[in-house]
Amino acid sequence: MEAVLQYLITGISAGAIYAMIALGFYVMWSAAKAVNFTFGDVFMLGGVLTVVLREMGLPLLLAAGGAILIAALAGAVIERVFVRPFNKGANAIGWMLTTIAVGTMIESSTTATYGAIGRALPTPLMDQPVRLGGAGVYLQELILPVVLLAMTLALEAFYRRTMLGRAMRAVAFNRVAAGLVGIDADRITMVAFALAGGIGALAGFLVAPIVQASSSMGVVVGLKGFLVAIIAGIANARGVVMMGLMYGVLEKFVEAYLSTAARDAIGFSVMILILLLFPQGVFGRREVQKV
C-alpha cells in the first residue's frame, strides 16, 4: 500500500511535467495549428540556462526568471523565423522540418558549449524528503502538481478574462474572422509561442533539481509531452493536463511492476494503441470537415 502511494505520488509529479509541456503544445497549436516540434529543447533551456545564470552568480529565482524570459524570447523568434513562413496553406508541413532543424541546432550547440554531462541545480526543496503516509518524497516533487494546477487555472483565467487571452482564443477559433475585427493574428501567434516558451522553461527549471540539467534532458520528454497532447485531443486544455498526469502515473507503475528498461517502449505502444482507438484524441471532438 505504501509502495502504491509512493508510485502514485512520484507518478503525478512526473506527469505534471508532461502536462506542462503538453500545455505548451496546446497553446502553440491553438494559435497556429502548428507547433515547435522540438519544444523539448525550449524546456531544456529552462533548466540549463537557470544553472548557467546561477553559476554566473545570480540568485536562484532571478536566474530562473532570466531563463524563462530568454526561453520565451526564443519561442517568439522560432515562431517568426521558422514556423510562420512554413505554415502557409492548410496542409503545410514545412514547419515540422524547420523546427526540427532549429531544435537540432539548439540542442547540439548546448552540448558543445555547456557540455554533455548534466549539472545539479541545488534548491532548498531537495534537502530532506518528507514522509507522506509512509511514502518519502521531496518537496520539489510535490511542488510540481501544485504549480501545474496554478498554471492551468491561470491559463484559463488568461484566456477568459484578459483582452490578449480572448484575442488568442479568437485567433484559435477563426484566424480570418479575428483578423477582420482588427486582431493582428500574426502578432498574437507570436505571443502564444512566447507564452508556450515560458511555460516550457518553467517546467524545465522546476524539474532540473530532480533530474539534473543537461542538454539532452528535453528530447524524449518533449516528444512525450507532444504525444500526450495529441492523445488527449490537442484542443482541450483540461484534457491535456489530465492525460499528462495519467501518463506519468502509468509510467511509474510500468517501472514498478513490469520493467524499467521497457518503460518507454510500453508507454509509447500504449499511446499508439490509444490513438488507434481514438483518432481524434480521447478528449477531442471530431471536427466536421467542410466540403
Added chain:
Amino acid sequence: MSARITGWIALLVLALTIAGFPWLGDLIGERFPTSYELRLVMRAMILAIVVIGLNLLVGLAGLVSLGQAALFGLGAHVAALLSLRAGFSFAESMVLAVAIPAMMGAVLAFPSVRVRGVYLGVITIAFGLIFVNILREWVGFTGGASGLANLPRPTLFGEPLMAVRRTSFNYYYMILAFLLLAVWAQYAIAYSRYGRAMRAAAQSENAARALGINIVATRTVAFAISAGFAGLGGGLFANLTLFVNYESFTFNTSIELLLMVILGGSGTMAGPIIGTTVLFGATQVLQSLGEWQTFGYGVLLALVLFLMPKGIVGSAAALRKRLASKARPRATGAWPNWGPGLEAITAKPDEVGQATLIADRITLRFGGLTAVNGVSMEVRSGSVHALIGPNGAGKSSMLNVVSGFYKATEGKVTLFGQLVRDAAPYTLARLGVARSFQNTELFSEMSVRENILVGGHRHYRAGFLETLLRLPRFHREERSARAEADRLLDFVGLSEFADESAGNLPFGHQRRLEIARALALRPKLLLLDEPAAGLTHGEIEDLIALIRGLADRGMTVILVEHHVDMIMAVSDRVTVLDYGEVIAAGTVAAVQADPRVIEAYFGQSLAHATPVAA
C-alpha cells in the same frame, strides 16, 4: 530533348560510372579505390535505396515519416537475426527483411493516415524510439550496445557475396542492381495511376475521394511501399557490414534520410540519388566538425528549406521551365465541343425512366443545428434537377449527403435502385456518382491532363504488379486513358493547356477542368455545386449547353445553383429548400409561381407587399 529521355541517359551514365568505379585504379595506375572507398559507395547506394522509398512517401503521398531509420534498422535486424539465429539463406532472409518492415509500415500508417501530417510524424517518432529502446535493452536477443556481430557471409547460388577490392566484390554489383531496380520501381509507381492517386490524395483529399480513390488504402500502401524499400536497404546493409546495432538507426538517421529527400528535391525522380550523393559526401566533411557535426546538420536542413524548398532537382527543373516557357498565347477552345469518341462518357447511363436518386426523409444535424430536415426528393434518370434556396438552406449539405461526404443523421438514400447505407464517397464514385465542388478543388500541382487522368483512376484493371512490370495491359489502359483525357480536354476547350499546372489556370478554366475531371469518371449521376458562380455571361451560356447535352445523352444531373436564368434554361424539375426543408418542388414554371418560394427569397410574398407608387 524531353526531360524523360535526359533522365534515362543520366541514369545510364550514372550506372556506368558506378559500375566502372572499382576499375578506376587500373586506368590511372594507382591503388584506388581500396575496399574502404568501395564500401563507402556501397553504403551510399544502400542509403539511396532507402531514400527512394522515402521520396515516394514524402514527394508523392505528402506524408512525413520521422522514423524511417527504424524501418531501415528493422530490415537490417530481421536479416541479421534470421541468418544468425535461424540459419536462413541470403535470399530467404532478404525477402523477409523487405516484407516485415512493409507490414510494420502498414500497421503504423493505418491509424495515423486518417488524420494527416502531424500524427504520422508523431507516431513514426514514437515507433523509432520504441525500436531503439527495445534494441538497447533486450540484450539477450539483440546484443544491446554490442549488437549482432559475425553474421555469416551471404551466399547466392553457392557463390559467396564479397565486398573486397583485391579478391572479389560481386556484392557491389548486386547492390547496384538493386539500386537500379529501385529507380525503376520509383519511376513505374510515380508514372501510373497509383502515383497519381497518391499525389491527388496529398493535394486535395476531398476531390480524390470524390473520384473513387480510397485515401486510407492509398496512403497505407504508400507507407508500406516506402517501408519495404527501407527494409530492403536494411537487409543489404546488414549483409554488407556483417554487424548491426541500434546506433545506425536512431532519430538522427531518420532526419538525415529526410534531409536527403528534401535536398535532392522531393517528388522528383533524380532527387533521391542526388540528395543522397551530396549529403553523404557532406557527411564525410561534417565529420571533421566533431561535436558540432549535428549542429551542421541542423543548419544545413534549415538552409535547404529556406533557400531551396524544392531541392536541387526541383529548383533546376523550375529554372529550366522558366527559361523554356516563352509567353506563347494559347487559344481557349469553344466548349462544349462534342467531338468523336465522347460517346464512351455517356455510354452507360442509368436506365431510362428509373429514379436515379431517391432521398427519403433525409435529416442532417451538426450538434444542435439541423442543416437538412426531413427532405425527400426523387430524381429521374436523364433529367436535370435543380436544388435551389437561399444561403444556408441546406442545398450543399444535401449534395454532400448524396455524394457520401456527410452521413445523414436520419433517412435513406437510394441510388440507381440500390440502397446506400453510409457508403464512403469513393464507393459512391465507383457506383457512378461524380461531383464538382463549390470552391473548386483541383490537384493544383498536377498538370491539367493529370487531373483528368486521376478521374479515370477507377477504370484501370491492371493491378499493382502489372503496373510495376509495365505489362501490356498497363500500356493499353494507360494509352486509352490518355486518349480519353485528351478528348475531354478538347471537349471543354482546354487542349492547349494540357501540360500547364492546374493551379495556374484562370478561374473559369478551373471550373471547366473540374467538370471534365468529373466526367472522366463516366458517371451516371453528376452533381454540380454552384458551377456558374464566378463565370462570365458567355461561359454560363456554354455551361447550359453542356449540361443539357449531357442530360440529352442520358446522364442525370443535380445542380445546386443561385443563377435563376440558368436554372430556368436548364432544369427539368426544381426542388426549393429553405431552413433545411422542402418548401416547393415541381417544374420550373410551377416553382416560380409558388408564393412560398417568393417569400423565401424576398421575405414577403408580393401579394402582401405595399404597392409602391410609380
